[in-house]
Amino acid sequence: MFRYIENSARDSITEALEKLQLPVPSEIKLEEPPNPQLGDLACTVAFELAGELKRPPMEITSDIMSVIETPEIFEAVESKGPYINFFVDYGKLSGKLLEIIDDDYGSHPERGERIILEHTSANPNGPLHIGHIRNAIIGDSLARILRKAGYQVETQYYVNDMGRQIAMIVWGLLNLQKNLDDYPGDKRDHRVGRLYLEVNQKLKEDPGIKEEVDELLRQYEAGENEDTFREVVEYCLDGMKETMQRLHVHHDRFVWEGELVRDGTVGEVIESLRKTGLTRENEVLYLDLEDFGIEKELVLTRSDGTSLYSTRDIAYHLQKSREGDILIDVLGSDHKLAAEQVGIAVDLLGGKKPEVIFYEFITLPEGSMSTRRGVFISVDELMDEAHKRALEEVEKRRELPDDVADEIAEAIGNGAIRYYIARLSPEKHIVFRWDEALSFERGCASIQYAHARACKLLKKASFNGDEDIEDTWKPENDEKELVRLLARFPVVVEEAAMARRVHPVAQYVQDLANAFNSFYRSTPVIGSEFEGARLRLVDSVRIVIRNALGLLGIHAPETM
Known part of the structure; x- marks a missing residue:
């Protein structure tokens, strides 16, 4: 209905300009006056035409007012200085409006575009905390708004099952003679978080454990210990899903990054990037991005040849590119460089660069939060x-x-x-x-x-x-x-x-x-x-x- 009001005002301005044989701007701008006494809409067309016609805006407004007709939905059109102000006839508007407001009010026709919207995607190494919650709420709410606006939307959670944090939890299960149910807590994600904190403490006491954790990662990428890694991640996700359900956050699909490694997609991405002529090798394989104005290279593999999160992220975005017309990612502001690097790589391989919504972080009055140190509110x-x-x-x-x-x-x-x-x-x-x-x-x-x-x-x-x-x-x-x-x-x-x-x-x-x-x-x-x-x-x-x-x-x- 508001668009109908705006269009009625624009049409009346257009007709007046045509009668006066004056040019019609490609866009006739309207704004809402700060004071209702000045009307419901104000048109600034006189300012837009003043330079082209080399005439004062007041003169142009005066000419328009001499021929303009008041549209049906308005009770008056008046000039206030160089502005043309429209006053809605609320008797007519209210009758039409209240007849059309129903349970579906606010919905728009289908647009025929499919959006893949990734949000939350927190590492499954403990419960969601308030550092994650902004991502989840922005992403879930935006998906609802986009659907109301007529888009087809699929929300995805990208499950990081191949990160060092998960390998640390697996190491704990294999070396601390405990299982996850031994840890206190009613929810599974909280138990995983307690084990993760315990392993972090062990790492501080014995830095040599890091090599054992890295070896577990190499084995997992090679297809070993799959059941243990899967069990840990699913165990934690069960608890995280309970939290999201209570918060009314919904995901249509959970995509595991490990699947992109095991089906060969990540390997294909690495080979395709080699063919661009932009990769370099110096202990590690990396993508040189200097030609794109980015000094920091994008590392694609570790020195032992295993893939990195960034490489798998490129593969994931290429998969999303095949499935959606528009890609949207919700990320913390500390991911700006990584997002730009991945976007360039995806574009090089013919994929769609995602639109990224960056958000600043939530902190507590007493300071920042860290899952590793256990300083957070879940x-x-x-x-x-x-x-x-x-x-x-x-x-x-x-x-x-x-x-x-x-x-x-x-x-x-x-x-x-x-x-x-x-x-x-x-x-x-x-x-x-x-x-x-x-x-x-x-x-x-x-x-x-x-x-x-x-x-x-x-x-x-x-x-x-x-x-x-x-x-x-x-x-x-x-x-x-x-x-x-x-x-x-x-x-x-x-x-x-x-x-x-x-x-x-x-x-x-x-x-x-x-x-x-x-x-x-x-x-x-x-x-x-x-x-x-x-x-x-x-x-x-x-x-x-x-x-x-x-x-x-x-x-x-x-x-x-």
Whole structure:
């Protein structure tokens, strides 16, 4: 609907310019004025034409205003200095808009393009921690937004089963006379993490163990000890998958890097790169990237001939290139050089260079985190603490059956975590603070509360969706702001998908919830002159808040 409004304004400008026999810009720019008193849309076409026509913008605007016709969806078109401002007829807009908002509102037609989106891909050497969580939440939310925007999306988790960290865990199983079930902890990934920390301590005491670990890697690449490596990785992934399921993070497919070695793909990549004439050998095989403006070479094999993560990553991206039209990777900002190197190699071999979303890290107020040193908060601990704090708040506000309170607390706690991370652009560093993330005065809890308020009001009115919109209803004040925001939702989805960004959706749903809370306080609904229209408006807000939160992987409770 918002696109319809924009197009109506552009069409009226185009027709006016044609009547005046003035040039029509390839793109007629529109913007939203900072003050609603200046209209709903402002056109800057006079500025765009001033240089070409060598005339003051005010004169051009005056000419356009002398012939322009007011489109049907607007009640007035006025000039404010050199700007041409359009005022929406909210009586007409609201009637059309509320008729089309349904459960699928915000969805776009299929685009016919397939996206392979890789995210999370944390090493399976312990539980996910808050250093991983930003990757998972950005990736999962973006996948939801892209699907809503009409793309076919497959999300993938790239399983690093051939890294030294996994070999260290295997070494521990083979040399410490223990099995993973001997370690304390309810979840498998936490047990693996404890073994990993123990092996790290042994390495500090005896650096010679490193050669034994390297030998295990060589053997695994040659096809030995496959069962043990597979058992370790699957054992850890079982626990990590439980965490992701609780956080509402979903992957369509898990791709194991070891399979790319054993099926010969990595070997083929190395030979193909040799044929480019850009490889060099000096104890190790590497790709010389100086011609591409990168001084640091990309090492392809170790001195013993075994492959490296980067080599296998190239093979993985070539596989994705065959399966998808667009590749998107979510990576920490410390991977920028490696991503650029791999992208060049993939391009050299005829693959598709991935679009990469880089994010800055999350730290604790007391400093950085390290899996190796055991200095981290696991995502499980984070969610447990969020649930506990949310439950305390729910119990303060209402008396509910234990199972109901528990379910609401889980929705609020998970929502707080996901929203706290989704609300900021990935380029911004985050210091994770409990009080901010779990605040019930702002953020996700206030959005979920707005949804619950809408549900409660509709239930009280016995709303069934058949209520008529009164012909004389014309939205004013808070109602007008709600209509304007509701009309924008499909555009927000489309623009977030095009920009590959999640935070615009988070900001939008906060704005919508704030506007609804203001409306709720100021505008009578049940028993009012325009009860039917206002109930339809409330129901539309309910649908859009739920749909927007759904794009962020957040549940919208019907009661709080």
